[in-house]
Amino acid sequence: MLDVRKVREQFPILHQEVNGAPLVYLDNAATSQKPLQVTEALEDYYRRYNSNVHRGVHTLSNVATDAYEGARDKVQSFINAGKREEIVFTRGTTTAINTVAASFGRANVQEGDEIVLTPMEHHSNLIPWQQLAKATGAVLKYIPLQPDGTVSVESARSTISERTKIVTMVHVSNVFGTMNPVKEVAQIAHENGAVMVVDGAQSTPHKKVDVQDLNCDFFAFSAHKMCGPTGIGVLYGKKRLLEDMxxxxxxxxxxxxxxxxxATWKEVPYKFEGGTPIIAGAIGLNAAIDFLNEIGLDDIKTHEQQLAKYAMDELASYDDIEVYGPPADERAGIVTFNIHDVHPHDTATVLDTKGVAIRAGHHCARPLMNWLDVAATARASFYLYNTEEDVDAFVDALVTTKEYFGDVYAE
Incomplete structure (x- = not known):
């Protein structure tokens, strides 16, 4: 069982007041906070062995190279990739997906081919495919969503065809917290000769990921959502595909x-890591993975789902609060909602006066907002350091918001 009090000791940023109230940080789907273990690893690199990697023969360069490549080995183990060469360091999930679209996509997608995705995709897993379709004449097809914001395997099967070249899907929705059936969809994609690309930005920090079990062809995620530093992410790709790209x-x-x-290029993964690598970022990611492994991904997932259920049960008491997406036991630790007749930006602003940090807007998912027929939503997202007391403060702040705008509208 996760000892949240002990975990919180690793996060000094949480022990402060914002606007005169204790900070309640519920914007973890946007970025997570960083534990001392990670910030100390970054400081150690810059203070003790800061140097460029691979190219030097001096001691500091060798130490830095070992740390950088050690991070690659750590990531390989963390997501159970078959080979270390299948781990490419990028600037983040966005760069990883753009790499696949620009490199694999431009070489393999032709006019009339199909690219299949869902309406719930983050813009980073939507716009690259739109641009690829425009450049090649390919056709975008969307797997229809179920009424609760989930994807059914049957709908995926009826959408994917022999003309499909790429199927791409978010592993966990950053709006609904929906946990998509990517393993089953990957099988359907392969049966039709297509490759499967998975956006793992919202799953990798919160649950065990096994890319070999998923049998996806590409998988992308970012360090900053999983207690690591900003500016670094990972593209996993099957070696045979990366070698041909x-x-x-x-x-x-x-x-x-x-x-x-x-000119000629180095072997994978290095041919995809142009320029000076993201050395400090990789070292910080290594430390973040150690931190998450020490706590346990299964315990993290259970804890977050319990918080989401607790929050949803509390919000169910209010008829004028609408929660979007599937039931609590079918989602990750994300609760997206709106207060009737209150703009989500106003909701987030009032909550901030109470020290509660949430996200408001379209969450880089405008097509999904259109599907919901709303301009924007508010979102609370939980992580391993959040508590039921955080949920209580969140709900209390929502009650204040409702009362405030109820008084305003009454005037």
Whole structure:
């Protein structure tokens, strides 16, 4: 069982007041806070062995290279990739997905081919495919959502066809917390000769991920949502696919031989890591993975789902609060909602005066807002350091919000 009080000791940022109230941080789907274990690892790198990697023969470079490549091994184990060469460090989930769209997509998708996705995708897993379709003449097809915001395997099967070249899907929705059946959809994709691309930004920090069990062809996630630093993410790709792909960026470490009129690239994963690598980011990600492993992903998932259920049970007491998405036992630790007749930005602003940090807006998912027929929503997202007391403070602040705007509208 997760000892939340002990966990919170690792996060000094949580022990402060905001606007005269104890901070309640419920914006974890946007970015998580960083434990001392991670910030100390970053400080240690910059203070003790800051150096570029791979290219030097001096001691500091060797130490930094070992730390950087050690992070690659750690990520391989964390998501159970078959080979370390299948782990590419990127600037984040967005860059990882863009790499697949620009490199694999441009080489393999032609006019009339299909790219299948869902209406719940984050813009980072939507716009790259829109651009690919425009550039190639491919057709975008969308798996229809069920009324509760879930994806059925049957709907996926009826949408994917022999013309489909790429199927892409978010593992966990950043709006609904929906846990999508990516393993089953990957099988359908492969039966039709397509590849499966998974946006794992909202799943990897909160549950065990096994890319071999999912049998996806590409999987992307970011460090900053899983207690790691900003500016680094991971693209997992099956080695045979990565080897056939052309690089997305050119220069620096990805080069093998260079002449005046041509050049050749290094082997994977290095041909996708142009320029000076994200060294400190990788070291911080390594420390974040150690931190999460020490706590246990299963315990983290259980804890977050319990908080989501507790919050949803509390919100169910109010007829004028609408919660979107599936039941609590079918979602991750995300609760997206609206107070009737109150703009979500106003809700978030009032909550901030009570020290409660939530997200309000379209959450980089405008098509999903259109599907809901709303302009925006408010979102509370939980992580391993949140408590039931945080939920209580959140609900109390919502009651204050309701009362405030009820008085305003009554005037």
């Amino acid at each position: 052309e690089p997305f960026e050119f220069g620096g470490e990805m080069i093998d031989e260079v002449g005046l009129y041509d």
